[in-house]
Amino acid sequence: MTTTESSPFTITSESTGDEWELVVGLEVHCELATATKLFCSCPNAFGDEPNTNVCPVCLGLPGSLPVLNHHAVELAMRIGRALHCEVHPSVFARKNYFYPDMPKDYQVSQYDQPINVDGHLDLADGSRVGIERAHIEEDTGKNTHAGGGGRIHGADYSLVDYNRAGVPLVEIVGRPDIRTPDQAKAYVDELRAILLATGASDAKMEEGSMRVDANVSVRHVGDPTLGTRCEIKNLNSLRSLGRAIEYEARRQVELLESGERVLQETRHWDEEAGRTRPGRSKEEAEDYRYFQEPDLVPLRPAGDWVAAVDAALPTLPAARREALAAAAGVEPTDRGVVIAVDRALDGLAVAAIAAGADAGRVLNHVEHNLATEGAAALDPAHLAELVQLETGGQLTATQAKQVLADMVETGRPPADIAAERGFEAMDTSELAGVLDGIVAANPDAWADLLAAPDGDKRLKKLRGFFTGEVMKATKGQADGKEVNRLLEERRAAGS
């Protein structure tokens, strides 16, 4: 079997020559960034001592009743509207099944009447993924199984932490419009950016505040009907997502090619083994016995509430990337642009560029030197000034980095900080003297450098060595560009 990485992603059978197409639909659960839980006033917090953020309601004690958190509804609507969904009158339903991490042995969710319906998400590559629905539901607690390899079967005992029980979730159900692993990753990445931009969720896959399940099936290229799908769980990173989808597609094609059938089942991704495994075998189909939650009333957000949500929606990441890319004269897919929007530093970058700073250097600083908290509060004029000092040769890259760190911390203008630190670019004659000393101290390396022809890969390494030594000797005060110029000058002279 061979795989074509470029779009469209197809798997070609070596035996039959058949071409197979991948079909993926993603279900994304995200925890909403509310202060309290969905139906009670317990804190919605990650990582606290087990069973400390609990009360009669989220423990499901007899006699307790749920009261809907309105901020959760607001955040759910933000997600829905950012995904171009319609907000519908909705009702809550009970999803009934027994599991120890569920205090009531039912989950309050939305079933046949969800709040957000029928939207879409446009990806940077120009493709559009349909959104079937984005509904509100409560999270479950968390089980820890002691012994038996951490799985419930064969465990000596299990511990349950109910801090997460009742945390508000929105489940975003995407349509099966995704055709490549990369597209799946781009979709999740974009969704994450939207969740962050709207403030609806902190969307951390590693902490589980954003959880992705992938429904994967394959079909012959050109076949309009969908194949039997498997639901892949335990995808804790974008990398896992891409690998799992690709593995699963190949597994299904192999099955079908050998005349077998794909079983509709839940499968777990094993990152270490690089494969999916069948989940707990289900002897019979799950029957959740959904019915309308009688302890809650129907949810009918008023038109002016929806309008207020719309009005307060921030400019979404795609539009922000386009704006920054236009200002910087690069593509919206440029790494620096993507990172700037991700860190909410795109406004700063656009303003600094508008103030006359070199766009490349601005994006470079955003990517490498501004991962710190408080960076967004930088005065764009100060950032522009810093970049101008740099491009004007008054500051080296290393000095600029230090001054920038100071600027973030103190909010003072770069000229003041540079003067106070005594930063000024080193005199060329002084720098040449330093290089002389280093060449003299490393005769073998210098001979190697002179002997290396242009384009030799050792040349880059050797240049790096000498530049590094000069930086070390000058405690980073030397201008890297100037050092390179001097090195090239001496190399050309052959001495």
Add this chain to the structure above:
Amino acid sequence: MVQRVLAAGAIPIGKTNLDEFAMGSSTENSAFGPTRNPRDHERVPGGSSGGSAAAVAAGFAPIALGSDTGGSIRQPAALCGVVGVKPTYGLVSRYGLVAFASSLDQIGPFANTVADAALLLEVVAGHDPLDSTSIPAPAPSLTSVLDEGVAGLRVGLITELLGDGIAPDVAARVRAAADALAAAGAEVGEASVPAASYGLSAYYLIAPAEASSNLARYDGVRYGLRVDGATTGEMMDASRTAGFGDEVKRRIMLGTYALSAGYYDAYYGKALKVRTLILRDFAAAYERFDVLLSPTSPTTAFRFGDKVDDPLAMYLNDVCTIPTNLAGHPAMSLPFGEGGDGLPVGVQLLAPAQGEDVMFRAAVVLEEAAR
């Protein structure tokens, strides 16, 4: 709700007996043993809130509280000869009430007099932000309207609840009550609520369905009885098997079945439609009448063991009370004379949602007439 009673100065003297999880019509399904009817110790007090009715009838307490999902306040009130009120759904907070069927459960008062019942209801009623189904309005004033009389009030006798299955001596007392109201100036006529005849069938799908979900939490994981098992599933299974009584298990199974894939539409879904029809029929009746009148229970108090092994016969006890629960309307039972066996007969007054005031006005007149 309890806090409101305490804040009003009431002194709690005890917890009263009831059928397990309020499931029963005779208080025979209690882990504490049965409660006897103070009017005749060989007979049941009704149920499920039989303990509260008996405590008031026996004079242990002047007032008591109970819960009414399908008649569990009104039927024992009738069988013990006291006043019992099921308020409009949402008038009294359900926060703290162990849920049986959430869309039907309502707390209400027992008392020896209509005035005492009005007083207790005024205290416990009113909006509670902890119950999302609580009516967002202050408690109605009831004690102030008690002596307003029934002159000009339109009273409808529910024809469907006076025919087959209703003991003739009980039906006779209901007709006598209608006469008493007419004598006091009310306009009495015959009212029809056709869908009421399907109430019992709909109720025994909706209430068990909700109960099957509400009672799932008693799984041995967090609190209560736990019987160990080799796996979590076996532990839950063993704990529930040991912990629940027969009637509770019967209803959990009924409800689970009614909600199951492939059966939902035929059972639970259809029951919801009947519920809508009942609401529609009541709405039509209340266009012509201010209050409705019917028996509370088809018979007077029956003997221990008479029906406990025949679930269907037991369920039929609630045929007159159930339609109001499905509609969410208020209704009350008050004693109006005796049956052929010398035991108390209760008549039921029904009113539209939040119509407690007219209901209590008619009740006072009947109470006076029964003296």
